Amino acid sequence: MRTGICLAILLAANSQAATLCEVARLDRLPVCIETAGGVILAINTPEAEALGAAAESARPIFRVRFGRDAPRYAVVQNEASAEEIGRLKDNGFPVVLPLPSKADLIAQIEIQVRSAVEEQLPEASDAEIDSLVAEIVDRQVAAVSGVAIVAHELGHLWLQETFWPGASSVEGQYGGPAPDWLEEVAAVVMETELLSERRRAAFFEIWQQGLSFDLAAFFAMEHPAKLTADAARKAGRAIVKVGSAADGPDIDAFYAKSRVFADFLIDVTDQEILASIAEAAAQGSSMEQWLAAQGNERGLPSDLKSLELAWREWVTSVYGPPG
Numbered sequence: 237m238r239t240g241i242c243l244a245i246l247l248a249a250n251s252q253a254a255t256l257c258e259v260a261r262l263d264r265l266p267v268c269i270e271t272a273g274g275v276i277l278a279i280n281t282p283e284a285e286a287l288g289a290a291a292e293s294a295r296p297i298f299r300v301r302f303g304r305d306a307p308r309y310a311v312v313q314n315e316a317s318a319e320e321i322g323r324l325k326d327n328g329f330p331v332v333l334p335l336p337s338k339a340d341l342i343a344q345i346e347i348q349v350r351s352a353v354e355e356q357l358p359e360a361s362d363a364e365i366d367s368l369v370a371e372i373v374d375r376q377v378a379a380v381s382g383v384a385i386v387a388h389e390l391g392h393l394w395l396q397e398t399f400w401p402g403a404s405s406v407e408g409q410y411g412g413p414a415p416d417w418l419e420e421v422a423a424v425v426m427e428t429e430l431l432s433e434r435r436r437a438a439f440f441e442i443w444q445q446g447l448s449f450d451l452a453a454f455f456a457m458e459h460p461a462k463l464t465a466d467a468a469r470k471a472g473r474a475i476v477k478v479g480s481a482a483d484g485p486d487i488d489a490f491y492a493k494s495r496v497f498a499d500f501l502i503d504v505t506d507q508e509i510l511a512s513i514a515e516a517a518a519q520g521s522s523m524e525q526w527l528a529a530q531g532n533e534r535g536l537p538s539d540l541k542s543l544e545l546a547w548r549e550w551v552t553s554v555y556g557p558p559g
């Protein structure tokens with residue numbers, strides 16, 4: 237009998253608690269699905285499920301790399317207004333990821349591809365350029381679809397919300413308080429193994445070309461996509477930059493370096509090295525200060541110059557001597 241009463245109370249309590257989708261739903265998007273770590277608001281169920289699977293593939297990685305549960309997320313297709321983002325945040329979704337609509341994505345990519353094609357083929361006719369642009373855009377849209385970018389973008393937002401809680405994510409990731417290199421590392425380590433292998437292959441090419449890669453500059457550098465991100469933000473658009481050929485070599489190289497530098501740190505130290513660096517950064521420490529305080533106990537040198545040497549040695553052991 238007691239069990240019966242308890243069960244009745246439990247059921248009553250449950251029926252009063254709104255589900256995540258009841259809280260999150262937006263009228264303009266017909267589908268909402270709940271995942272273990274949040275919700276997906278989408279235009280149809282197959283896309284919602286694919287996005288949910290991508291988000292959930294990243295969540296355990298965040299737990300391992302940053303030693304914390306990923307904050308609850310809402311992934312929203314077809315952009316999200318500042319008001320919608322604010323409402324979701326107020327209702328228990330501290331991380332809100334708006335994704336561009338397919339039409340917007342195509343338009344953004346087309347602008348970048350067209351200017352690259354026109355520059356490279358100044359003699360080509362308009363018709364030739366149109367058909368080449370259409371072909372390249374088709375290929376690239378698939379590569380930067382929501383499913384391909386969701387884990388990466390959640391990495392940015394989770395880092396910010398976990399270590400700089402309350403800092404505005406509406407402003408977009410590259411304006412976040414974390415150093416740009418750490419932001420990008422947090423994003424690329426969330427990606428699939430397939431994408432990670434592509435980043436490593438791109439790094440191998442950079443290394444073989446003998447292009448210099450100075451860690452001090454890497455720690456200080458501004459994200460090469462910052463200008464694009466600023467422009468997108470001003471236009472009220474979602475920021476989507478994950479490195480495709482259309483992004484240009486600087487941005488591709490930045491992702492590749494971020495991925496392999498993360499590999500180095502994880503390989504020579506421990507699983508939670510990024511959590512330690514992020515914690516220190518959130519308290520205002522530079523990488524140099526962090527190294528001096530924690531480098532030795534984590535199995536790294538205690539200054540930047542020696543870190544540079546250790547890094548070059550490690551890269552040489554994995555990728556061969558620089559070209």
Ligand SMILES: [Zn+2]
Pocket residue numbers: 388392419420423477478
């Ligand atoms: Zn990124």
